[in-house]
Amino acid sequence: MPLSNSKQNLIIGTLSLVALGLLISIFYTPVWWVSLKAPQYPDAAFPQGIRIHFHVNGVFNGCQKVETEEKYEEEALNCKHEMDAINHYVGMYPIAAGAPIEGAVSPFVFVLLGLMVIAFALPNNKQRILLMGAGSLLISGWSYSTLYTEGGIATQSSPYREDLMSTMQLTPDEISSWSGIEAIQASYEESLARYFPTIAVNCESYASKMTYVDLYASQGRPFDELNDLLVNAGATSAVMSTFHELYKKIQKNPDMNADQQQRAFMQRCELMSNKIGMTDVERTEMMITITHIVFFGLLGAMALLVIGLWKMERIFKWVLVLVPMALPLFFIMDYAGWLWWFGHHLSEMGAFTVKPFMPTVFGVGKVAQFSTYSYPYYGFGLIMLNSVVLAAAALIRLKSSQ
Numbered sequence: 088m089p090l091s092n093s094k095q096n097l098i099i100g101t102l103s104l105v106a107l108g109l110l111i112s113i114f115y116t117p118v119w120w121v122s123l124k125a126p127q128y129p130d131a132a133f134p135q136g137i138r139i140h141f142h143v144n145g146v147f148n149g150c151q152k153v154e155t156e157e158k159y160e161e162e163a164l165n166c167k168h169e170m171d172a173i174n175h176y177v178g179m180y181p182i183a184a185g186a187p188i189e190g191a192v193s194p195f196v197f198v199l200l201g202l203m204v205i206a207f208a209l210p211n212n213k214q215r216i217l218l219m220g221a222g223s224l225l226i227s228g229w230s231y232s233t234l235y236t237e238g239g240i241a242t243q244s245s246p247y248r249e250d251l252m253s254t255m256q257l258t259p260d261e262i263s264s265w266s267g268i269e270a271i272q273a274s275y276e277e278s279l280a281r282y283f284p285t286i287a288v289n290c291e292s293y294a295s296k297m298t299y300v301d302l303y304a305s306q307g308r309p310f311d312e313l314n315d316l317l318v319n320a321g322a323t324s325a326v327m328s329t330f331h332e333l334y335k336k337i338q339k340n341p342d343m344n345a346d347q348q349q350r351a352f353m354q355r356c357e358l359m360s361n362k363i364g365m366t367d368v369e370r371t372e373m374m375i376t377i378t379h380i381v382f383f384g385l386l387g388a389m390a391l392l393v394i395g396l397w398k399m400e401r402i403f404k405w406v407l408v409l410v411p412m413a414l415p416l417f418f419i420m421d422y423a424g425w426l427w428w429f430g431h432h433l434s435e436m437g438a439f440t441v442k443p444f445m446p447t448v449f450g451v452g453k454v455a456q457f458s459t460y461s462y463p464y465y466g467f468g469l470i471m472l473n474s475v476v477l478a479a480a481a482l483i484r485l486k487s488s489q
Contacts, residue, residue, distance in 0.1 A: 103205060107205065114193070119140070119422060120464045122139075123459055123460075124458045125456050126456065137170050139170055145247055146167060148166050165253070171281070180283065193247075199388075205218065207407040207480070207481075223389035223390070223393060226389065229242065279367045282434070293330075300330050303334065304333075333348065333355065405481070423448045431443040431445075
């Protein structure tokens, strides 16, 4: 016996409320986890390895406080910092360099997804248009206030603010006046410059320092004794690497004259500068530009939904449920995409040279002496359950419309 319209609407409404509750839970739960294990991190002291948790609004420490006979901790090790320290040896940028925009806009996106789920449950299209219109205006005002006004960081999610302060070692007072854009900029700049600062290099301005390099190499004095002098002169990592290479070359070929040394320095320095590509300033400017694009793209998407429901109800009422249903796919695509970026944008200044690689998305991988474990966590199970619940609601709506 087919269900009456009222019963169908009641079931769809109930399923939509369940999906809404799941979306709220998903926002605050870890979706994926990654752990590094190596001989220097014994299981007794690091039972879960060096572990981090991926949430929809950022990456957080996954290590717990250890209390065993062998080891006692007053507080848990910050494994996000520890993993950054490990990864930088092969030239990988800190974790905070990945997905800076996704974390910042995730509250607005999830509220929009929740709004779409509620709108889909409504039986009347006029009600959907009114709800989406009013909700879109509220999200627009909230996102603008958060991203573009002084002190807007206060209306960001608390986990996002806490991670920002932990990563940059700041206090609430130090970030209280920031806008959301300023938070993205400061965090991204810090992550890029923490281990591998890349700034525009004027090789000619450093060429005169080759006199000191020649002197130390000729006398067999350690290159490390030159560090302070070169750093105080403003030498970047690329320039320091160039000086060190020529220091070793002069030791092998002491007959190099000053002109040969100068030419060799300029060739090597310019080569290293070209390898670096964009400077930190250019990368940060690009990221802020993308943030502006994402913000206006979000406004455009909300406007399109409202207009689409008004003009093309038969198509856009299904968009309301299909987009939240596709959340597992969106997460995996974003997660895998950023892993690819980390593995294919290695700094030349890493202590060890490795070829670009694709970090493990799912399963167990191996990099040097480290075993990498990457698996979905219970938050991903909630995402999948949310998709199943919404699929059931969509099927009931589809049958009722036939």
